[in-house]
Amino acid sequence: xxxxxxxxxxxxxxxxxxxxxxxxxxxxxxxxxxxxxxxxxxxxxxxxxxxxxxxxxxxxxxxxxxxxxxxxxxxxxxxxxxxxxxxxxxxxxxxxxxxxxxxxxxxxxxxxxxxxxxxxxxxxxxxxxxxxxxxxxxxxxxxxxxxxxxxxxxxxxxxxxxxxxxxxxxxxxxxxxxxxxxxxxxxxxxxxxxxxxxxxxxxxxxxxxxxxxxxxxxxxxxxxxxxxxxxxxxxxxxxxxxxxxxxxxxxxxxxxxxxxxxxxxxxxxxxxxxxxxxxxxxxxxxxxxxxxxxxxxxxxxxxxxxxxxxxxxxxxxxxxxxxxxxxxxxxxxxxxxxxxxxxxxxxxxxxxxxxxxxxxxxxxxxxxxxxxxxxxxxxxxxxxxxxxxxxxxxxxxxxxxxxxxxxxxxxxxxxxxxxxxxxxxxxxxxxxxxxxxxxxxxxxxxxxxxxxxxxxxxxxxxxxxxxxxxxxxxxxxxxxxxxxxxxxxxxxxxxxxxxxxxxxxxxxxxxxxxxxxxxxxxxxxxxxxxxxxxxxxxxxxxxxxxxxxxxxxxxxxxxxxxxxxxxxxxxxxxxxxxxxxxxxxxxxxxxxxxxxxxxxxxxxxxxxxxxxxxxxxxxxxxxxxxxxxxxxxxxxxxxxxxxxxxxxxxxxxxxxxxxxxxxxxxxxxxxxxx
Amino acid sequence: xxxxxxxxxxxxxxxxxxxxxxxxxxxxxxxxxxxxxxxxxxxxxxxxxxxxxxxxxxxxxxxxxxxxxxxxxxxxxxxxxxxxxxxxx
Numbered sequence: 210x211x212x213x214x215x216x217x218x219x220x221x222x223x224x225x226x227x228x229x230x231x232x233x234x235x236x237x238x239x240x241x242x243x244x245x246x247x248x249x250x251x252x253x254x255x256x257x258x259x260x261x262x263x264x265x266x267x268x269x270x271x272x273x274x275x276x277x278x279x280x281x282x283x284x285x286x287x288x289x290x291x292x293x294x295x296x297x298x299x300x301x302x303x304x305x306x307x308x309x310x311x312x313x314x315x316x317x318x319x320x321x322x323x324x325x326x327x328x329x330x331x332x333x334x335x336x337x338x339x340x341x342x343x344x345x346x347x348x349x350x351x352x353x354x355x356x357x358x359x360x361x362x363x364x365x366x367x368x369x370x371x372x373x374x375x376x377x378x379x380x381x382x383x384x385x386x387x388x389x390x391x392x393x394x395x396x397x398x399x400x401x402x403x404x405x406x407x408x409x410x411x412x413x414x415x416x417x418x419x420x421x422x423x424x425x426x427x428x429x430x431x432x433x434x435x436x437x438x439x440x441x442x443x444x445x446x447x448x449x450x451x452x453x454x455x456x457x458x459x460x461x462x463x464x465x466x467x468x469x470x471x472x473x474x475x476x477x478x479x480x481x482x483x484x485x486x487x488x489x490x491x492x493x494x495x496x497x498x499x500x501x502x503x504x505x506x507x508x509x510x511x512x513x514x515x516x517x518x519x520x521x522x523x524x525x526x527x528x529x530x531x532x533x534x535x536x537x538x539x540x541x542x543x544x545x546x547x548x549x550x551x552x553x554x555x556x557x558x559x560x561x562x563x564x565x566x567x568x569x570x571x572x573x574x575x576x577x578x579x580x581x582x583x584x585x586x587x588x589x590x591x592x593x594x595x596x597x598x599x600x601x602x603x604x605x606x607x608x609x610x611x612x613x614x615x616x617x618x619x620x621x622x623x624x625x626x627x628x629x630x631x632x633x634x635x636x637x638x639x640x641x642x643x644x645x646x647x648x649x650x651x652x653x654x655x656x657x658x659x660x661x662x663x664x665x666x667x668x669x670x671x672x673x674x675x676x677x678x679x680x681x682x683x684x685x686x687x688x689x690x691x692x693x694x695x696x697x698x699x700x701x702x703x704x705x706x707x708x709x710x711x712x713x714x715x716x717x718x719x720x721x722x723x724x725x726x727x728x729x730x731x732x733x734x735x736x737x738x739x740x741x742x743x744x745x746x747x748x749x750x751x752x753x754x755x756x757x758x759x760x761x762x763x764x765x766x767x768x769x770x771x772x773x774x775x776x777x778x779x780x781x782x783x784x785x786x787x788x789x790x791x792x793x794x795x796x797x798x799x800x801x802x803x804x805x806x807x808x809x810x811x812x813x814x815x816x817x818x819x820x821x822x823x824x825x826x827x828x829x830x831x832x833x834x835x836x837x838x839x840x841x842x843x844x845x846x847x848x849x850x851x852x853x854x855x856x857x858x859x860x861x862x863x864x865x866x867x868x869x870x871x872x873x874x875x876x877x878x879x880x881x882x883x
Numbered sequence: 884x885x886x887x888x889x890x891x892x893x894x895x896x897x898x899x900x901x902x903x904x905x906x907x908x909x910x911x912x913x914x915x916x917x918x919x920x921x922x923x924x925x926x927x928x929x930x931x932x933x934x935x936x937x938x939x940x941x942x943x944x945x946x947x948x949x950x951x952x953x954x955x956x957x958x959x960x961x962x963x964x965x966x967x968x969x970x971x972x
Contacts, residue, residue, distance in 0.1 A: 609957060882890045
């Protein structure tokens with residue numbers, strides 16, 4: 210072990226201890242009456258300040274340092290940095306929420322995001338390291354001779370990373386708005402500043418060392434609350450081992466709650482409501498006017514009677530929110546209908562795989578599960594911000610070991626995520642469901658203000674039924690400390706961890722986008738003669754521009770975190786995976802084959818996502834383009850079609866053309882043999 | 884470049900171990916998940932086996948696969964005298 214590694218270890222160990230002391234200090238201060246708001250501020254400000262310090266200390270003007278951290282990051286530290294780079298807000302916040310909402314089905318994310326590393330380790334990392342350039346389009350250009358492959362690869366890189374980074378910035382906005390109390394839109398831009406302080410100055414070098422620091426914070430923040438919960442509920446502070454036992458209790462609670470007559474009644478009422486929206490949609494456009502009249506009459510009636518002011522205002526808001534045109538009304542009511550129908554559905558048991566009617570296996574659920582696992586794995590092995598990490602190790606051997614360390618550090622979080630869902634579910638089922646709506650815990654109202662939790666007493670019995678509680682999955686994790694009644698300092702810690710997860714991934718992604726554009730597009734294609742200094746200036750300005758663009762996209766809340774992230778994986782997998790794999794393992798793959806394969810894979814995926822999610826694109830004059838999914842596969846797994854089409858296209862087009870040149874064949878050999 | 888016999892042999896052994904480990908990966912991932920419902924009769928740590936495999940079993944197998952591969956390949960590099968320094972796994 211070199212002196213460099215030893216001093217790095219000492220440095221980061223003392224830093225982690227320092228962070229623990231800070232948490233303890235804040236806990237003591239809370240005891241002595243420090244207001245919660247200040248605890249939130251301290252956590253967010255201090256951690257961002259810390260990242261900024263590392264970012265500034267590690268600033269650089271050298272190209273190799275800027276793009277690949279000088280290729281001297283030891284395997285263990287590269288593993289940690291990859292861990293932080295990898296574990297985004299989707300892993301940190303979205304995963305526990307998905308597992309909470311859908312039980313077994315949510316495990317697709319756990320398997321997909323860990324199993325993808327097998328593909329990275331066995332099929333890509335060592336070969337990319339042996340190649341030893343800067344970006345993924347670099348590899349495509351070298352293998353498939355020329356700028357066509359580079360440009361297509363570049364486009365796919367930018368597109369997938371951009372969708373991914375939007376999700377991260379959205380998460381940053383969510384955390385900041387809850388813990389600093391700003392408007393969501395404003396928080397997005399405040400969070401952006403936090404992202405830029407690291408990546409802007411020091412490139413890959415600064416990002417890597419900041420990410421190592423962020424890994425420590427995010428993993429501590431993830432483990433502490435659930436460990437305490439495990440200790441409270443079972444007496445053993447090892448949540449990964451105890452949650453099975455807790456899930457059995459959840460199972461018993463489910464049996465009772467699902468069969469509760471009040472619960473069944475509430476679900477029936479939601480289904481009726483969905484039915485009434487359906488009728489209203491069928492009766493358009495008259496029904497829109499009728500609805501307007503009905504609401505106005507009710508409001509007048511209530512104003513003349515002695516109704517509560519609050520109820521009148523609620524109705525007035527409903528009238529104000531009513532759409533103006535028929536087309537708008539259709540979309541608006543369809544959304545409400547889907548929401549109501551969802552709440553009226555019979556809930557699934559947490560432990561049951563592919564629940565269907567009665568005891569049957571739901572085939573569609575199984576197909577979706579398997580194809581989502583596949584897409585997430587393939588996406589993992591194709592997302593450039595992860596792959597370029599393996600350019601930063603000192604040797605091929607270290608690249609292989611580094612994948613092992615990456616997965617080890619990542620597993621710490623993934624093996625704990627199902628425990629979060631289990632404990633949160635246990636707390637909610639055992640102490641929130643069935644209690645009086647007038648005396649609900651404060652976390653419901655504080656997250657309700659952020660629009661993430663809503664309750665509605667549809668059967669009017671004054672008690673909260675499970676069907677009457679709607680939770681946005683993205684808040685489960687942030688709210689768990691409050692749900693369990695832990696001190697506020699733990700909530701602050703979790704927020705700091707979630708912020709670390711989102712910031713570290715956003716940094717890695719922005720850097721990938723910026724280097725793809727500055728290195729691949731500007732330097733390699735447009736201006737091969739550009740000076741080093743000038744290339745870095747271009748890269749930094751692009752970074753800024755892309756960041757602002759992504760923040761603007763995030764401010765409109767395009768989907769839940771997990772949905773956006775799953776799209777990014779499908780896009781990356783479909784566009785890049787076939788070309789990368791065949792590039793190493795099939796000498797016969799030709800440049801034209803690769804280019805057409807990437808284009809076809811990407812197009813099919815985008816087409817599928819668009820037609821499943823968008824009804825009309827007004828500015829292109831397209832109407833009614835929505836379609837039924839093929840074989841019931843959801844848009845999150847759109848990549849499965851793209852990957853298949855990509856492989857087939859590359860193979861067919863390659864076989865039809867002439868074999869690749871001698872130079873290309875030699876290139877493949879040079880990547881294979883040391 | 885003309886490939887020597889040793890280089891071909893190195894690549895063949897590399898492919899063999901890759902194929903073997905990928906098969907294991909495929910079974911653990913897709914075959915086990917496909918039969919998740921059938922496996923639920925067995926329980927492990929209080930969880931049905933299908934659930935346990937998805938939540939902890941498969942990820943741990945993945946880690947083992949990567950460890951085996953890194954170890955095997957880094958040794959192979961040594962054996963063929965082509966290593967360029969190692970990690971510490």
